[in-house]
Amino acid sequence: MIDKLEFFIVLAREQHFGRAAEECGVTQPTLSAAIQQLESQLGVSLVVRGSRFHGLTPEGQRVLEWARRIVGDTRTMREEMRATRRGLAGHIRLAAIPTALAMVRKLTEPFQKRHPNVTFSVLSRTSLQVLSLLENLEIDAGITYLDNEPLGRVTTVPLNSERYHLITAAGTPLSDRDVVTWRDVSGLRLCLLTADMQNRRIINKHMQEAGVEVSPTLESNSMIVLFSHIRTGQWASIMPRNVAESFGFSEQIRMIPISEPDASHLVGLVATHREPHTPLVSALLHEARMLVKAEAFDRNYLLSDDFPILT
Incomplete structure (x- = not known):
């Protein structure tokens, strides 16, 4: 059957x-x-x-x-x-929202060192598609937003918090600011993710809270397309700082925090809620929890009085 x-x-x-x-x-x-x-x-x-x-x-x-x-x-x-x-072997199918793709390596790299007989495939999908693929058993786990829209019955491991920045070339409007507001950013020539992306819905929401509307002149479901247009100096974008940093921007690109509000949204690993999980998914969830603990330790160490400040 x-x-x-x-x-x-x-x-x-x-x-x-x-x-x-x-x-x-x-x-x-x-x-x-x-x-x-x-x-x-x-x-x-x-x-x-x-x-x-x-x-x-x-x-x-x-x-x-x-x-x-x-x-x-x-x-x-x-x-x-x-x-x-x-022993642990097989294939793990992952799907991640575009803004989380850069963090996937933080899971896959240490995981494969521990379990060399496990391979991965990684898809870029919207948050709704991630949940649909998970529900239909087409993927083993996903990386998506945890705190903005309903997830259903899933197991979650929070990984990081997205904080939004204006990403723009040096010498362009607002590029000399230390902080900008959502209202400021609304007047720029923007390139953003497409409307089916939760990241875009979040941006739209914060723009509305600031009393303005966002009208991008270019939309794409690819972060690479957005980055390539930012480099021209003709477009600016709004995205999490950690995503922008993953592309190794030079000094010619500015990353400016957006305030009023200073918004952050939680991103994490999701898997179908079941007991027991498959050995592969269990190991992946364990890897994610280890990653969170390690990064929390690093942050606490950096903030401690014992950490040497180099000048």
């Missing part, structure tokens, strides 16, 4: 028999027959019948919840048994 439940999860996600069959690597008649067999075994209709996919029945929606749970638990069991035989 597990393979039929997996087919059903893919069908619910794709909402199209042909695409679902292609995703599962089977013919459409094979997929349709598997869904009909599953309906026969459960004694309920799962799919609204018609010439095309018209959605799930109420019973189908409930079965989908069980299917995700059962398939997830089955994968956890298989992975745990494999780990007992061969």
Whole structure:
């Protein structure tokens, strides 16, 4: 039955028999027959019948919840048994919001040193897509905002707090300021992430709180595109300082804190809430918690009286 439940999860996600069959690597008649067999075994209709996919029945929606749970638990069991035989090995699928991509290496680098037989794939996705991929078992974990929009039932590990800065070339308007306000920034020629990104919704919200609206002249879902336009001196952007620093900007680029309000938003690792987690996800969550503890220790050490201040 597990393979039929997996087919059903893919069908619910794709909402199209042909695409679902292609995703599962089977013919459409094979997929349709598997869904009909599953309906026969459960004694309920799962799919609204018609010439095309018209959605799930109420019973189908409930079965989908069980299917995700059962398939997830089955994968956890298989992975745990494999780990007992061969040690921690396998592949971890991650998805991260664009502003968090730079921090992924802080997890993957030490993790692979500890577990060299584990590989990673990393996708750039919106916050909503991260949660959808997680719910549909298409990724093992994600990195997204934790405190701005509902997450659902997930396990979280806070990693860092985004603080927003104006990123602009030297010699451009406002580049000589030590601090700017959201109202100040609204008058610049801006390039920002697209409206489907939570980062952009956060920026829009703070602009509205300042009594202004943001009207970017360029939008992209790629941070690289934004950075390349900032370098021209014709555009400025708003982004977390740690993201800008990850691109190794030269002195010709200014990073100026934005105040009124001095906004910060929590970003962290998320995984499906289940006990137990797969060995791979458990190890990743442990790595994330170790990272947080190490960075907290470093911050406390830097602020302590015992830390030598070099002049």
